[in-house]
């Protein structure tokens with residue numbers, strides 16, 4: 018087992034990890050560990066863009082209002098204030114680093130997306146925003162000589178009793194253990210500042226827009242190390258992913274509805290105005306549930322998203338990636354509607370942090386989709402996630418060079434997962450887990466289904482034998498995240514934002530609070 022020491026170890030090479038690495042290198046030695054190739058991450062697939070209140074009619078206050086409205090009463094307003102007021106500066110940084118945002122008549126072009134009150138979404142290459150960001154940042158990281166160890170999967174966080182507070186239960190993070198997935202060798206790396214930027218856990222679900230890499234590792238690693246994990250019941254289901262037999266669900270961006278795309282069911286009825294006055298531009302959870310209901314009513318596994326009424330040249334220019342992908346699968350979207358269904362898309366919950374990205378473990382920071390800063394509350398406003406990654410990655414690095422960090426206070430009343438109860442279960446596999454989560458802890462939930470899911474997940478957890486390779490680690494991490502989701506969803510006896518319970522269909526004031534887990538096994 019090799020040993021090396023750095024000022025910063027950053028786990029993950031999506032936008033959060035690479036942007037943090039580019040900033041951190043000004044202040045010390047940096048090691049980036051990433052479990053696949055450098056660009057294997059959610060970031061690469063982001064289409065619509067990145068929100069920022071930079072338009073002439075816009076302001077941070079308006080962006081804040083939309084963010085709070087989307088978050089359904091659970092947005093941390095201090096964190097959201099930070100998000101919107103630092104947005105313009107971070108966009109300037111991305112432009113300076115070379116991200117080629119699209120322009121119109123010499124100005125950065127801004128698109129409008131669902132639940133935004135006006136156009137504020139910057140995009141690059143039309144609908145290839147994430148690919149351009151990832152390419153720009155990964156090329157810069159290489160040029161700047163930042164050490165990036167690819168195919169290196171972090172399997173454990175190293176923590177020790179926290180300095181002067183040796184008698185206290187607090188431990189501080191100072192390194193990681195990692196597996197080289199190509200050689201099978203493990204190594205330990207030490208650091209002064211450990212930054213998790215490991216992305217979300219969309220792979221918990223059978224139908225997901227997230228690539229196979231999104232297995233919630235950082236959330237599970239931090240939970241096992243004793244960090245607090247918050248808001249896991251809030252999983253955003255994107256209303257529109259291409260649904261074709263045998264084809265991995267492919268995101269059809271929100272911006273397609275923003276540009277005028279209309280939803281019809283398979284009998285040809287436009288249904289969204291019956292569900293919400295904002296029709297196709299209603300928030301994602303409302304559109305996702307409406308589509309699910311309409312699919313059930315028509316006995317179909319999809320509805321139709323139609324852009325054939327828009328100018329074909331405009332569709333092909335504004336959505337080149339979607340246009341090409343659909344064409345490659347036999348659908349010319351300028352002539353025929355797109356078959357779509359909802360899919361798991363974004364993990365609102367994660368490792369609880371304060372507005373400086375500090376977790377409840379000293380020395381451990383989190384930013385990006387694996388973190389829970391509270392800016393999304395119960396539902397994320399479209400295109401706020403890319404923004405969140407850069408705003409809080411910057412703050413993590415700022416905090417690391419300032420006076421000793423003030424760790425997010427531990428939450429009184431944080432709970433641990435319920436121990437396993439004996440249950441007869443089928444063998445655990447990624448597919449079995451995904452299918453259980455999709456049917457029992459998905460877009461629509463209730464006590465019985467969640468209870469059954471919780472029992473099966475706990476039984477799988479109790480019988481898990483670690484094998485020590487990447488697939489088994491990912492499965493264990495998905496299992497931990499799924500247990501956190503199912504249990505939080507069972508506890509939250511109300512409907513709010515992306516969490517919908519048929520047995521409690523309304524929000525309840527007494528539930529206007531967060532559910533926080535902390536493992537007692539540390």
Ligand SMILES: Cc1cc2nc3c(=O)[nH]c(=O)nc-3n(C[C@H](O)[C@H](O)[C@H](O)COP(=O)(O)OP(=O)(O)OC[C@H]3O[C@@H](n4cnc5c(N)ncnc54)[C@H](O)[C@@H]3O)c2cc1C
Nearest residue numbers: 029030031033052059060063065066171216385386400403
């Ligand atoms: C199809 C799609 C479209 C989207 N569109 C938009 C959009 O238009 N606008 C928007 O704001 N958001 C969008 N999102 C969400 C957004 O892309 C993500 O929230 C964001 O990219 C997350 O960035 P990140 O750096 O936190 O994580 P990621 O980009 O997912 O990167 C995580 C990194 O961590 C690494 N990693 C994970 N576990 C380990 C481990 N154990 N050891 C080592 N490395 C590890 C991974 O390999 C990866 O490099 C979209 C998401 C998807 C899937």
